[in-house]
Amino acid sequence: MSGVEMSDGRLLLAEWGFGRAGGDSISNGLTLGLILLVTGLILAVPHSTRRARNAGGILVTAGIASILYALPRVGPWFEVLVFWGLALLTVGGSAAAISMRSPVYAAIWFAVSLLGTAGMLVQHHAQFVGVATMVVYAGAIVVTFLFVVMLAQPEGHELHDRLSWGRLAKAAAILAGGLLMALLVSACSAVLSGDIPRSGDGKDLLDDSSELARLGNELFSVHLLAVELAGTLLLVALVGAIALMIHGRERRATQEVPHA
Amino acid sequence: MPEASQQLFNYLIVGGLVFALGMIGFIARRNLIVMFLCAEMMLQGVSISLVGWGRYHDRLGGQMLVLFMIAVAACEAGIALALIVMLYQKSGKLDVAFWQGVREEGRAAFVDRNVPIEREQEDHWPRLTPAGIEPTLDEEAPLHRSRV
Numbered sequence: 190m191s192g193v194e195m196s197d198g199r200l201l202l203a204e205w206g207f208g209r210a211g212g213d214s215i216s217n218g219l220t221l222g223l224i225l226l227v228t229g230l231i232l233a234v235p236h237s238t239r240r241a242r243n244a245g246g247i248l249v250t251a252g253i254a255s256i257l258y259a260l261p262r263v264g265p266w267f268e269v270l271v272f273w274g275l276a277l278l279t280v281g282g283s284a285a286a287i288s289m290r291s292p293v294y295a296a297i298w299f300a301v302s303l304l305g306t307a308g309m310l311v312q313h314h315a316q317f318v319g320v321a322t323m324v325v326y327a328g329a330i331v332v333t334f335l336f337v338v339m340l341a342q343p344e345g346h347e348l349h350d351r352l353s354w355g356r357l358a359k360a361a362a363i364l365a366g367g368l369l370m371a372l373l374v375s376a377c378s379a380v381l382s383g384d385i386p387r388s389g390d391g392k393d394l395l396d397d398s399s400e401l402a403r404l405g406n407e408l409f410s411v412h413l414l415a416v417e418l419a420g421t422l423l424l425v426a427l428v429g430a431i432a433l434m435i436h437g438r439e440r441r442a443t444q445e446v447p448h449a
Numbered sequence: 450m451p452e453a454s455q456q457l458f459n460y461l462i463v464g465g466l467v468f469a470l471g472m473i474g475f476i477a478r479r480n481l482i483v484m485f486l487c488a489e490m491m492l493q494g495v496s497i498s499l500v501g502w503g504r505y506h507d508r509l510g511g512q513m514l515v516l517f518m519i520a521v522a523a524c525e526a527g528i529a530l531a532l533i534v535m536l537y538q539k540s541g542k543l544d545v546a547f548w549q550g551v552r553e554e555g556r557a558a559f560v561d562r563n564v565p566i567e568r569e570q571e572d573h574w575p576r577l578t579p580a581g582i583e584p585t586l587d588e589e590a591p592l593h594r595s596r597v
Contacts, residue, residue, distance in 0.1 A: 219462075226466075230470075230473065234473070234474075234477050234478075235478075236565070253466075256462070256466070260458070260459045260462060261455040261458065261459065263452050263455050263456045263459065264452075272459065276459075276463045279463055279467060279497070280463060280466045280467060280470070283466075283467050283470040283471065283490055283493075284470055286474065286483075286486065286487075286490065287470055287471075287473060287474030287477070287478065287483075287487060287490075292480050292482050292483050292486075292543070295480075295482075295483050295486060296482075296486060299486050299489070299490060302467070302490065302493070303493065306467075306493050306496070306497060309460065309463065309497060309500075310496075310497070310500050310515075313460065313500050313501065313503075313504045314504065315500045315503070315504075315511075315512050315515070317512070317516075318496075318500060318512045318515045318516060318519075321516065321519055322496070322515075322519065325519050325522075325523055326489070326493075326519070326522070329523065330489065330522070330523065330526045333526060333527075333530055334482060334485075334486060334526075334530070337482060337530050337533060337534060338482055340534070340537075341482075341533075341534070341537045341543050342482075342543050347542075347543075347544075348544075349479040349480060349542070349543070349544035349545075349546065350478075350479070350480050350483075352479070352564075352565045352566075353477055353478055353479050353565075354477065354479060354564070354565070355563065355564075355565035356565075358477070359477045362473055362476035362477040363473050363477065365472075365473075365476070366469045366470070366472050366473035366476070367469075369468075369469045369472060370465060370466060370469040373461075373462075373465035373466075373468070373469065374462060374465065377458055377461040377462055377465065378458075380454050380457050380458045380461060381454055381455065381458050382454070383451045383454040385454070385505075387453065387505060387506055387507070388506045388508065403509065404509055404512060407509045407513065408513065408516070411513075412513055412517075415513075415517060419517055419520040419521070422520065422521065422524055423520060423523065423524055425524075426523075426524030426525075426527050426528055427527065429527075429528055429531075430527045430528055430530075430531040431531075433528070433531045433532060433535060434531055434534070434535065437535040437538065437539075438538075
């Protein structure tokens, strides 16, 4: 099977499995995966019927699987498997988050996608950033989302969740997104040639046992001003959020007075 | 093909996919909270590719940017959720189409008149065969139990 010449689309599967050296198989797999992903999303994102959503879920999964299968495999098979699992969690969780009708499910699928993202960051030796993503995003932001959803819309999906903007607008949005994906993928393919010079000294981040210490050193020396600015920004946002709430409430109260 | 650039390629692809999915969700969905969640998803995709580039160059700059991005995203979440709660208090809905008339003073409002309406057959409730004796209904009951 490895000797099969890839002359048409029907032999793609044989090509992917064995003749993996060329860039052609990668681009073919990515193209097929993107087409499957876009088709599946058109079926899955509301508004659509239950059967269409199930079929869309299967198509989206197949699309992600074929994209991952087409990507070049780096390192031993165990690392490849871990990468596949994490990338499936990340992309699949994102796709599920935008296709769920109920905002609660959307938030939970976004948390699943965040789990995958944090795993990918840890796999890239960005342990601290991965843990920060988990704690800040999944722990704080998603929980705040859920809090607001429970406050505002505790009955699950409503009319505007089920319908969205209608079928035509949905298809147009997803095609635009698919175009963006294709553009990003084709722009990224320049990376594969290896022409982009690496500015580092070639020292692996993992080899340095005090990676976290290096991160802290750089954060509080090179980026000290930015740390202070980020702290100020957080404070300003906190004050701003409270001011927004108080101001909104005051205006409502003054508007109600003349009627009473 | 060197291994480092292959790894970078993989992470860029995954980051780009998450970014594009977030964009699709932001355009296609109508719920304010889900739209905002999709904006966060786009940030997530960017952070994956930033860490990928940082690994490629063996520098910590990418991770630094992601850390500051998390801080900015937290601020953004606080402000935007406060705004959403305020809008919800005024309209009673999380529907962004309710606010499509919002505009600068003195400008004509753009109002989308083609917002879809739900048809009966699209509601997929299970149809049960009626059985037993029909109970006598209290006439006042639907007045205060609107959801029954």
